[in-house]
Amino acid sequence: MRLPGVIACLLLVGMAFAEAGDGSWLRKVADKDRARSNPLENDPDAAAAGAKVYAEHCAPCHGDDAEGKMHGRHYRPNLHSKRVKEATPGELYWLLTNGSLRNGMPSWSRFPEPERWQLVTYLKSLH
């Protein structure tokens, strides 16, 4: 097989793997991750720090007030929703870490763990 053919095949295999993701992110969270508690829950600065991180990195998609936003054909969810309200801190932390790549939510694993927990604290403070 010639080189362009090899590259095209590799691209298709990569795309096929990527499309093989599961459904809803909540079902993917392992029990031990779901049960994790927020180590910064009682940190008085955590929500404010999380709000700052949110404004910088999340607001462009989810909106300044976290009420969701349309981008072309794509809707970025309202974070005041029942789903987020009922999610455990561990579930939200899992989502920030893994993202939901098929649905356009990137992984924020590049944020250090404490910063992700600060974001979780902020998201919980919305409710």
Added chain:
Amino acid sequence: MLSFSAGLATWPVLLHAQENYFVTYSHELEEPGNLEVAAKSITGAPKGGNPFVATAVEFEYGINGWWTTELYLDGQTTIHESTVFTGFRFENRIRPLLREHWINPVLYFEFEDLNAADKALLEVVGHDTKDDLISRNSRAEKEREVELKLILSSNFKGWNVSENFIAEKNLGPSSWEFGYALATSRALALKATPNACNFCRENFALGAELYGGLGERHSFGLSETSHYFAPVLAWNIPSGPAIRFSPTFGLNQNSNGFLFRFLLSYEVDQFFSRLRGEP
């Protein structure tokens, strides 16, 4: 036109950027819909050659959560010689696994159409040596190449560790060339401060890269290859550009003794939404 102008007017307060390396890729992809524009420059004064500054202007776009595409336009200026456009690179990065793992693979495919005057040094492969940086500017020799990389990357306790394995092939009659790039970095603070600040430790990251050639298909190994070690300082200004500096040291007689890299990048959130003037 009015909405387009209004969209543009909001850009300066909505810019930010990421990534801490010059040569090595981690598994971070561009956020879907975001466009990052960056200028990666390298300067050096090789022995036996003229001082030069080479710049690769990068346009990186997040197509979706697992696919990022990039276009590079390369050029360089060599003192006492000329300023030349040296070609382009088109690359794609795909995350085959949709969740975060201990080691996260990314598949990388690139086509590049460069001439022999290119000095951007975005990778070192095969038997690349310092002589590549001292040859006179010539656009006559074309290098149309494909490059494949296996990117492996991990985030752990604030650290990123990335390993790239590179295979490059000239589309003419030549053999595969190989190279590697390794890097690690860490933010200076793992928690965000509650107040807005440009000089908080959380906005800075320190790291280091190690990269070099691994010979060719029929001469694989370290013989007649060049290698570099490069500390990196990254400063991500909130709602502003990202800046990176990297003094680069050659590690053997085939490497250029010292080079200096500099990067300035902006990330525009939801680029096409802004073009359409969406609120």
